[in-house]
Amino acid sequence: MRVRDVVRLSWGTLIRTRLRTVMLLLATAIGVAAVVMLTSLGEAARRYVTAEFSSLGTNLIIVLPGRSETSGSGLTLLAGQTPRDLTVRDAIALERISAIDKVAPVVLGAASVQWGGLEREVPVFGSTASFLEIRNWSMERGQFLPPGDPERPSSVAVLGMKLKAELFGDTPAIGEWIRIGDRRFRVIGLLATEGRTIGIDVQDVAIIPVASAQQLFNTESLFRIITSTHSREDMERARDEIRRVITERHQGEEDITAVTQDAVLATFDRIFGALTLALAGIAAISLAVAGILIMNVMLVAVSQRTAEIGLLKALGAARRQIMTLFLAEAIMLSFIGAMAGLLVGQGGSWMIGRLYPVLPLGPPAWAPIAAVAIAVTSGVVFGILPARRAAALDPVEALAGR
Amino acid sequence: MIELAQVHRVFQVGDQEVHALDGVDLTIAAGEYVSLMGPSGSGKSTLLNIIGLLDRPTAGTYRLNGRDTTTLSDDEQARARSENIGFVFQFFHLVPRLTAAENVELPLVLAGRAPVDRRPMVETAIDQMGLNERAHHRPDQLSGGERQRVAIARATVMRPGVLLADEPTGNLDTTTGKEVVQIIEALHTAGMAVIVVTHDPQIGGRAERSLTMMDGRLVEDVRRRA
Ligand SMILES: Nc1ncnc2c1ncn2[C@@H]1O[C@H](COP(=O)(O)OP(=O)(O)OP(=O)(O)O)[C@@H](O)[C@H]1O
Ligand SMILES: [Mg+2]
DSSP states (O other): OOHHHHHHHHHHHHHHSHHHHHHHHHHHHHHHHHHHHHHHHHHHHHHHHHHHHHTTOSSEEEEEESOBOTTTTSOOBOTTOOOOOOOHHHHHHHTTOTTEEEEEEEEEEEEEEEETTEEEEEEEEEEOTHHHHHHTOOEEEEOOOOOSOTTSOOOEEEEOHHHHHHHHTTSOOTTOEEEETTEEEEEEEEEOOOSEETTEEGGGOEEEEHHHHHHHTTOOOOSEEEEEESSGGGHHHHHHHHHHHHHHHTTTOOOEEEEEHHHHHHHHHHHHHHHHHHHHHHHHHHHHHHHHHHHHHHHHHHHHTHHHHHHHHHTTOOHHHHHHHHHHHHHHHHHHHHHHHHHHHHHHHHHHHHHOTTSOOOOOTHHHHHHHHHHHHHHHHHHHHHHHHHHHSOHHHHHHTO | OEEEEEEEEEEEETTEEEEEEEEEEEEEOTTOEEEEEOSTTSSHHHHHHHHTTSSOOSEEEEEETTEESTTOOHHHHHHHHHHHEEEEOTTOOOOTTSOHHHHHHHHHHHTTOOHHHHHHHHHHHHHHTTOGGGTTOOGGGSOHHHHHHHHHHHHHTTOOSEEEEESTTTTSOHHHHHHHHHHHHHHHHTTOEEEEEOSOHHHHHTSSEEEEEETTEEEEEEEOOO
16 A cells, blocks of 8 residues: 555545544644643743843852752752851951952841831842942942941942832932831932842842841841852852851851852753653643543544445455554544644743743743654554554454444 | 365354354356355355455365465455455445545555556446446445445456455345346456355346355355356
8 A cells, every 4th residue: 555545545534534533633732732831831931040040140159158968959958057157257258269359248138118108118138339240230320339348337228110119209219318127228329120139029129238237137147148250260269268268267167058150050950951841741641641542532433444444354455554544544643633732832832922021932942842752652552452453353244244 | 266175164153163164165267157045144155255365264275266375364365355356245335435436446545556557447447337427426425226336346446357246236126236237247248257145046047157055055056058
């Protein structure tokens, strides 16, 4: 039999049993579309997080209180150990390391910000002048925190644009006195930057000098210290130096974690990669289900078309040919279904992309290929049993309708 | 061309054995016109199916064109069927979703013939059966007689040596039945061997050779001059 004839005959059957065909196509299409859309979401999440991290700034080493397993992700804190606090003096000590360019100690808390009878609870960062450059942020208006001794408090504040708009509306804010918690601060600048950092909306924060924040939140300890190196090549050396300096200052105990941005990125990359794979796996199950459905329906088709199979044998068809015909039907069903699923999946991804423009949607390259491959493979695998059954039919009994 | 020697066919029904064929010896030459009669259940269809290679004897030998068929593989058997044998059934057995012409084309498709070779062969077969007007009709748009003519066209499109017809008129009224018999006889005149199973003595009597079966045995073999 010629391939063209096999396709033509199978196609004819599919067309004739339209409802059955549409149902099976749907089952396969949903499976493939699910793989494409779910992996596309997982991949979008990965790209989104990666992009967020890259926007933090370059050549960063983040120093966190608490020792952690540095071998793996660099994020899992060792349980059961109360770490020594990181202090502003630790930060000052780090500035002396030659490989390090800038150091910004960070205190983080939440406080209410008031002006003219309006009040808003926002995250408050305490830091130094270096924070702006390290973070790659920019100013809309006015100045950032002035350089100076980080241990001296000063009553100045920088506001995000959203916070400014909520409190001041169109009124100019620079030079105004606001109240943060129980203290008064003068607004000296407005941040231009948009976006999020560690889950916080940058437009909705207040930034004050680190010593002032320590007084405000009544704490000596830092949330973290962010440092930047002169170049990418300095990262390794700087990290070792940071560990050495802090260990020296902490009575010989290495009770901090120095995370490079690369390590964080790699971790998230891995987490989201695994997530995408898991989603793909779940979706692939629906493909197997579609395969089983195809098998069931093909088995029914075999018993419905017994007489026809007997006839084909009487007309000179060998077992092999009967198998080919039935397998071709199953494969065509799964292949066309897979193609329809690809279209639907891409369309769905596109629609989600329109609804949530921040998500960089698009499935990883392997996903559509894998989905189609799995669909067609399941068509073959689950088509074999019905095809064999058809081929094994006794033509005499088949023709007699017994 | 057909040589059967001591052919048995035993069916196992539950724990009972049914001897559908019980030692049949039969030789049919090329181009013969043979009718096969006998009471219901006497084994006529079983014999025809074995001759047509749709069934295998439980014991005995069957040689087709001098070749022992019992040792053939499935592929070889299908080849032999495709090249040597045409089947016509009581219930037509047309594929309902294919047109008359497509039904006739099926054996050529299964044999892997190229589309260019197929077209003239299909046209000739359809034309011979007087089905030109009906070539592109589906079976459900055809009368019983037309359907059986399509089936005959399909059985003969590969120009087989033998045409096997199992009660070809069993489902037709007398007039259309007569037409179908005339068509079959025309094929015989053109050189094809024909074996017709029938319950109608009038039809059976028209053949040059009449076989009668009873309880799985050949009990009568009558030849008459044409
Ligand atoms: N597949 C089968 N399984 C069991 N018994 C069978 C089978 N096929 C035929 N038989 C038995 O073999 C015997 C001969 O059957 P066969 O169909 O050849 O008879 P027949 O002469 O063609 O009868 P009819 O004129 O009714 O068509 C019958 O007793 C039948 O019941
Ligand atoms: Mg019969």
